[in-house]
Amino acid sequence: MRPGAVFMQIVPLGTNWPAKVCYESPVRAMGLQYIDYRIDVEESSLVHKYGKDDIVVKDPAAKIGSNWDNLMKIYLKEQDVKLNLNRFTWFLKSAYGKAKRFMEKEG
Template sequence: HVLAGKSIKDFQALLHQGYSGKPSATSSAPLPLPLATPSRPCVDHAKAAKPKMLIFIRKQNRVILNLPHVVTACRRAGFAPHVMNLRRQTPLPVIHAALASADAMVAVHGAAVTHFLFMRPGTVLLQIVPVGLDWAAESFYGKPAQQLGLEYLEYRVAPEESSLAAEYGLNSTVVQDPSVISSQGWWEMKKVYMDRQNVTVSIKRFGELLRAAKLHLKKNATACGGKPAAASHAAVR
């Protein structure tokens, strides 16, 4: 994530500068290095509204089949959930504005998770990882999110929670040993695990991550004037 002295933090700052319309606060130069990243304001948690959580949904594959239950779980955990159904024509400034003011983001592994780049340090990225996509989920989004100071949480879909279990059988190699398919190359892996899979989230396990997310935000908010909570990586299987 470093090229010619530039890091992912510099790229994030460039995005923030471009989409927020606000110049970097570090210098009068057009694109100084290092660029300032969007900061997280100090919050009095006792007076603050419920933390805002954006839930990015998919329509064709990797769909959350029990989305209403997921939204309810977020609300019960103390969040104010907002479902975002992105379209190709959704302007990036609109997405930036939504995430720049959000405290947490939930999304199934896919291109939309890239929008974590619009989030502030100290906020939470909760990625739902379908069967067979563990490595890609952490490498593409988990590690970079942590480098930006986000709290990264991972919900790993169990075999029985994947639609592939109904299609191929719970005990099939496709479900129980994704490495066999992955070894056949990217396109075979994509065809099965990315293009054909939907998920049903266990509300009990998902709730554990929601509580961890809420606790992180509370700790981060009460650390006014101090260092933000260190980014970590938690996974629930």
């Protein structure tokens, strides 16, 4: 990708910190624009398995704590994402707008 390009990432529940460290920071350091789509609870399969009121869904950071096994087992291996396409459309339009503004500026 050339500098200024837009890097888009879908961030499942419980993966905010790894997304920031493993993707957002390096992407920005490479001169790319970063945009993330943090899924809603309803877009995660975990809500069906554990329920909306379970700590797994309500507070992933508390569930994970410093236990990487929880992150791997629950949030990276058990979780499937089913995007809300109406909401995701906004995300795509935003990414397109960022890329277009950059291209116009670079002219």
